[in-house]
Amino acid sequence: MSNEQVAQDLVAQFGEERIYGIVENYGLLNVTTTSETIIPLMHYLYQHPTFKFHFLTDIAGIHFPQVPSHEFGVIYHLHSLENNVRLIIKLYVTRENIAVPTLTGLYASANWMEREAFDFYGITFTGHPKMERILNMDDMDYFPMRKEYPLEDATREDKIDALFGR
Amino acid sequence: MAEIALVSNPHVGLTKAQENKKYVNDLTTLNLGPTHPATHGIFQNILTMDGETIIDAEQTVGYIHRAFEKIAERRPFYQLTTLTDRMNYCSSPINNMGWHLTVEKLLGIEVPKRAQYIRVIMMELARIADHLICNSILAVDTGALTGFLYVMQWREHIYEIYEEMCGARLTTNMGRFGGMERDLSKEAIRKINILLDDFPKGLLEFESLVKRNRIFMDRTQNVGVISAERALNYGFTGPNLRATGVDYDVRAMNPYSSYEDFEFEVPVGTKGDTYDRFLVRGEEMWQSLSIIKQALQNLPEGAFHADAPHYYLPDKDQVYGNMEALIYHFKIVMGEIDAPVGEVYQSVEGGNGELGFYLVSDGGRAPYRLKYRRPSFIYYQAFPEMIVGTTLSDAIVTLSSLNVIAGELDA
Numbered sequence: 001m002s003n004e005q006v007a008q009d010l011v012a013q014f015g016e017e018r019i020y021g022i023v024e025n026y027g028l029l030n031v032t033t034t035s036e037t038i039i040p041l042m043h044y045l046y047q048h049p050t051f052k053f054h055f056l057t058d059i060a061g062i063h064f065p066q067v068p069s070h071e072f073g074v075i076y077h078l079h080s081l082e083n084n085v086r087l088i089i090k091l092y093v094t095r096e097n098i099a100v101p102t103l104t105g106l107y108a109s110a111n112w113m114e115r116e117a118f119d120f121y122g123i124t125f126t127g128h129p130k131m132e133r134i135l136n137m138d139d140m141d142y143f144p145m146r147k148e149y150p151l152e153d154a155t156r157e158d159k160i161d162a163l164f165g166r
Numbered sequence: 167m168a169e170i171a172l173v174s175n176p177h178v179g180l181t182k183a184q185e186n187k188k189y190v191n192d193l194t195t196l197n198l199g200p201t202h203p204a205t206h207g208i209f210q211n212i213l214t215m216d217g218e219t220i221i222d223a224e225q226t227v228g229y230i231h232r233a234f235e236k237i238a239e240r241r242p243f244y245q246l247t248t249l250t251d252r253m254n255y256c257s258s259p260i261n262n263m264g265w266h267l268t269v270e271k272l273l274g275i276e277v278p279k280r281a282q283y284i285r286v287i288m289m290e291l292a293r294i295a296d297h298l299i300c301n302s303i304l305a306v307d308t309g310a311l312t313g314f315l316y317v318m319q320w321r322e323h324i325y326e327i328y329e330e331m332c333g334a335r336l337t338t339n340m341g342r343f344g345g346m347e348r349d350l351s352k353e354a355i356r357k358i359n360i361l362l363d364d365f366p367k368g369l370l371e372f373e374s375l376v377k378r379n380r381i382f383m384d385r386t387q388n389v390g391v392i393s394a395e396r397a398l399n400y401g402f403t404g405p406n407l408r409a410t411g412v413d414y415d416v417r418a419m420n421p422y423s424s425y426e427d428f429e430f431e432v433p434v435g436t437k438g439d440t441y442d443r444f445l446v447r448g449e450e451m452w453q454s455l456s457i458i459k460q461a462l463q464n465l466p467e468g469a470f471h472a473d474a475p476h477y478y479l480p481d482k483d484q485v486y487g488n489m490e491a492l493i494y495h496f497k498i499v500m501g502e503i504d505a506p507v508g509e510v511y512q513s514v515e516g517g518n519g520e521l522g523f524y525l526v527s528d529g530g531r532a533p534y535r536l537k538y539r540r541p542s543f544i545y546y547q548a549f550p551e552m553i554v555g556t557t558l559s560d561a562i563v564t565l566s567s568l569n570v571i572a573g574e575l576d577a
Binding site for chain 1: 227231235237239240271396398399400420508509511513520522526537539543544546547548576577
C-alpha cells in the first residue's frame with residue numbers, strides 16, 4: 001500500500017471536487033477535503049479492508065488570515081498501524097461558517113484534540129459532547145492562537161519589531 | 167440468669183459497598199488535586215464518590231499551560247529547543263532531539279553517524295531516567311518507599327552524564343541542529359560505563375523488592391485495565407499502549423537517528439493493567455541499556471555535527487578570529503536565517519509515547535505554526551473510563567502508572 005494507491009482510491013471514491021490538493025510532503029501524503037466530506041471520508045478510511053486507518057494521531061488547527069476563503073484549517077493526522085502509512089487530511093472553513101462536524105463518534109481521542117482546536121482557534125465542532133475550552137480559562141473571550149493576537153502586549157511601545165528582525 | 171436478647175446485626179452478610187451505603191445516602195464530590203501529593207503534577211480530578219467507590223470522574227487540565235505553541239510563532243527555531251525541555255521534563259533530551267530532527271528534516275541537513283549514535287545514547291539514558299522515576303513512584307504510591315530511594319541515585323548518575331554533555335541537568339537544551347554541541351567527553355564515557363556496569367545490579371535490586379512482591383501485585387494487578395481496542399481509540403502510544411499488547415514503537419516502526427542499526431525488543435503486555443505497564447517500563451529499561459551498550463561499542467569515528475555553517479554555531483575561537491565564522495555566529499544568534507517553506511511531521515518515541523512535531527514553515531525566521539503531539543494530553547482523556555467503578559486508592563495507582571507529566575499535558 002503506497003501513497004499513490006491511497007490518493008487514487010480516495011479520488012475514485014469521493015471525486016475530484018471533494019478530494020483535492022494532493023501533495024506529498026517529505027514522504028507524507030496530504031489531501032484536502034471539505035467539511036461535508038470529512039465524516040464519510042474518515043469512516044471510509046477506518047473501515048477500508050486494506051487501508052485500516054485506525055489511529056488518529058493528532059488534530060491541529062491553523063489560521064491563514066490573508067486567505068478569507070480558506071481562513072481556518074483543521075489538520076487531521078491519521079496513521080495506519082498495520083501498513084505503517086501516515087496520512088494528513090486538511091479541511092478549511094471560513095470565519096462566518098466555522099463549524100466542522102465532530103469526529104468523537106469514531107475516535108474517543110478526538111474529544112480533547114477538538115476542544116484544543118476550539119480553545120485556540122474558535123473552530124466549533126458540531127455534535128461534540130462538550131465543546132468548551134480546555135487549556136485556557138473558561139472566561140477568556142478570545143481565541144489566542146489566531147494571528148490577530150500578537151504574542152506580546154500590543155500596547156507597549158518599547159519593543160519595535162523591526163529591531164528584532166520580525 | 168437474665169435472658170440475653172439476641173438482636174440480629176443488620177450489617178452481617180453485606181458487602182463493603184453495601185455497608186457503606188447504609189451510612190452514606192448521598193454522593194460525595196471529592197477534589198483530587200489540583201495540588202495533591204499523589205497526582206505528581208498540577209491537574210485536578212473531580213471525583214463523584216459513592217462511599218469509597220468512584221462512580222464518575224472529570225479532569226480539569228491547563229493549570230500550567232504556558233502557550234508554547236503561541237510562543238513558537240515568534241521565536242527563531244533554535245530558541246524553541248528550550249521550550250521542548252519543559253514539556254516532558256523527566257526525559258528532556260528526547261524532546262530536544264525530536265525537535266532537532268524535525269528542523270533538520272525541513273532544512274535537509276544530513277547528520278553524521280557519530281552524532282546520531284550519541285543522540286541515541288542520550289535518548290536512551292533519558293528513557294531510563296523517565297521509566298525509573300515512573301516505576302519507582304508507582305511503588306511509592308503503593309507504600310514502598312525504599313525502592314524509590316535506591317534507584318534515585320541512578321537517576322542522579324544519568325543527570326551527571328547530561329551535565330557532562332550540555333551543562334544542565336533537568337532542562338537540558340542538548341544538541342544543536344545538525345548534531346551535538348560537543349563530543350562525548352572521556353568523563354562522559356567513563357560515567358556511561360559505570361552505568362552499564364553497575365546499574366543492572368541496582369535495577370535488579372529494585373525489581374527484586376517490587377516485581378514479585380505480593381502486596382505490590384495485589385495492588386496493581388487488574389487495576390486500571392484498558393483493552394487494546396479502547397487504548398487505540400483513545401490514542402494511547404508508548405508503554406501504556408504496549409501494555410495492552412499492541413507492539414507500536416516509533417523507534418521500530420519509523421526508525422530515526424539510526425535506530426535501525428540496533429537490536430532491541432519491543433516488550434508488550436497482555437492485559438493493559440497497572441502491573442503490565444510497570445513490567446513493560448521495567449523491560450524497556452533493560453532494552454535501553456542494551457541499546458546504549460551497542461551504540462557505545464560501535465560508536466563511529468568522525469564529526470559530531472554536520473557541516474552546516476548556516477545553522478550550526480561555529481566554534482568560539484573561530485568566531486574571534488575568522489570573519490565568516492563571526493558573520494554566521496551573528497546571523498544564527500539573531501535569528502536572521504530563514505528556513506525553507508514546507509510542512510514537516512516528525513515523531514520520536516518519547517518517554518510516554520509518540521511525541522510528534524508538526525511544523526508549518528512559511529519561509530520566515532520562526533515557524534508559521536508548530537503543533538506538538540503530546541502523548542500525555544491525548545491519553546489522559548481515558549483516565550475516567552479506567553477508574554470508574556474502582557476505589558480511590560486504585561485511581562491513585564492508575565494515575566501513577568500512566569505517567570502523566572503535567573508539563574507535557576498542558577504545554
